[in-house]
Amino acid sequence: MRAARSKMKNHPDWLSLEHVWLPYTQMKAAELPVPVVSASGVRLKLADGRELIDGIASWWTACHGYAHSHILSKVREQLEKMPHVMFGGLAHEPAYTLAARLSKMLPGGLEHVFFSESGSVAVEVALKMAVQFWLNRGERRTKFVCFQNGYHGDTFATMAICDPEEGMHKSFRGVVPEQFVKELPDTQAKARDLDQFLAENRSEIAAVIIEPLIQAAGGMKFHDAEVLVELRALCDRHGLLLIFDEIFTGFGRTGTMFACEQTGVAPDIICLSKALTGGTVPLAATVAAKRVFDAFLSDDADAALMHGPTYMAYPLGCAAANASLDLFESEPRLDQAAAIETQLTKELAPCRELRGVVDVRVKGAAGVVQMDRVDVVRMCKLFLERGCWVKPFRDVVYLTPPLVIEPDDLSRLTRAIYEVLRAN
Numbered sequence: 001m002r003a004a005r006s007k008m009k010n011h012p013d014w015l016s017l018e019h020v021w022l023p024y025t026q027m028k029a030a031e032l033p034v035p036v037v038s039a040s041g042v043r044l045k046l047a048d049g050r051e052l053i054d055g056i057a058s059w060w061t062a063c064h065g066y067a068h069s070h071i072l073s074k075v076r077e078q079l080e081k082m083p084h085v086m087f088g089g090l091a092h093e094p095a096y097t098l099a100a101r102l103s104k105m106l107p108g109g110l111e112h113v114f115f116s117e118s119g120s121v122a123v124e125v126a127l128k129m130a131v132q133f134w135l136n137r138g139e140r141r142t143k144f145v146c147f148q149n150g151y152h153g154d155t156f157a158t159m160a161i162c163d164p165e166e167g168m169h170k171s172f173r174g175v176v177p178e179q180f181v182k183e184l185p186d187t188q189a190k191a192r193d194l195d196q197f198l199a200e201n202r203s204e205i206a207a208v209i210i211e212p213l214i215q216a217a218g219g220m221k222f223h224d225a226e227v228l229v230e231l232r233a234l235c236d237r238h239g240l241l242l243i244f245d246e247i248f249t250g251f252g253r254t255g256t257m258f259a260c261e262q263t264g265v266a267p268d269i270i271c272l273s274k275a276l277t278g279g280t281v282p283l284a285a286t287v288a289a290k291r292v293f294d295a296f297l298s299d300d301a302d303a304a305l306m307h308g309p310t311y312m313a314y315p316l317g318c319a320a321a322n323a324s325l326d327l328f329e330s331e332p333r334l335d336q337a338a339a340i341e342t343q344l345t346k347e348l349a350p351c352r353e354l355r356g357v358v359d360v361r362v363k364g365a366a367g368v369v370q371m372d373r374v375d376v377v378r379m380c381k382l383f384l385e386r387g388c389w390v391k392p393f394r395d396v397v398y399l400t401p402p403l404v405i406e407p408d409d410l411s412r413l414t415r416a417i418y419e420v421l422r423a424n
């Protein structure tokens, strides 16, 4: 059975399940994934010559589409000069330029940039910063307040701040340290409850962490800017640090460069990754406000942030990120996100009438059809038959296309969703 699955007809020779362990996959029942040989613009080219329109942007990274010539040429240039060099004691221009650019564009005095290589690690660094912020001030605070439907990564500390009941890490409940998982303060009553909770527990709490505006991997749930304004006010009232995880929302996905721009408030620490490099090379950043950074300044060497991943500030990643920021400056990405929002709103609306559809919602360049249930494997096949790469999860069928997608291609994706759900 395993051999049969591993060597199906019409697949390239290299594709088998003998040695590769797939993400979030029950390998006993796993089917071969779809072999891709190249990607350009919004299209994935498959080994058998077919092309798919990508509705997901490779887990929300490829904001400029694939193989954008500007990013490729800057990465190539950097590759020739110096693909990598250690960041401890040595410096390179792409990282220092990128740090300065990020701090200039982020709101609210977020100006001290710590680089790492993945979103989960960027969040780990934020958590560590928060704990050590208090340790350096002589307080031991080990708990985090996080929210139902939240998702912040797959490493141990980040699993602990994901939704412990609905989230994908629920088997680890009781294994990872228990945190304070609360309801979003989206009503006055819930805000009052949270206020009371924070008042009673603040001496234990290192920080409050949230994905602003869209909770992504926890079910593509949206909330209003007021929730974040309320959280900022609560954190200020109780003297707590506030962390925004903008790993999904950053770089135009919600319609503004960063989701927090829509709220008028800024966090004390922000986490960035995914579209930071336009989906080309892994890179992440944890950016802190001066107040946080200053708590690490001391005559005591142990008060320093004791962190330094090997590929920290990877020069290729920094070159890609600088090139991606050039594109945000020179091309109308946010206008494109606004146009995607308008089109998704119009073209996903008819799905509301279909059987099994619970909700249709759109924010920026993210469109979501929530179902009463989704057969993910079957639906993926139906999308593939229509030349579309759409990958539902849990109970949602969603689109987060590259921001450069043309209206006709987007219509093909929305039409495919309508047809597949109608046949459901």
Ligand SMILES: Cc1ncc(COP(=O)(O)O)c(C=O)c1O
Residues within 6 Å of the ligand: 118, 119, 120, 121, 123, 151, 152, 153, 154, 211, 216, 217, 245, 246, 247, 248, 273, 274
């Ligand atoms: C909001 C958020 N935080 C953190 C992560 C983890 O990022 P990574 O998969 O790069 O570790 C993700 C990944 O989907 C995410 O959406």
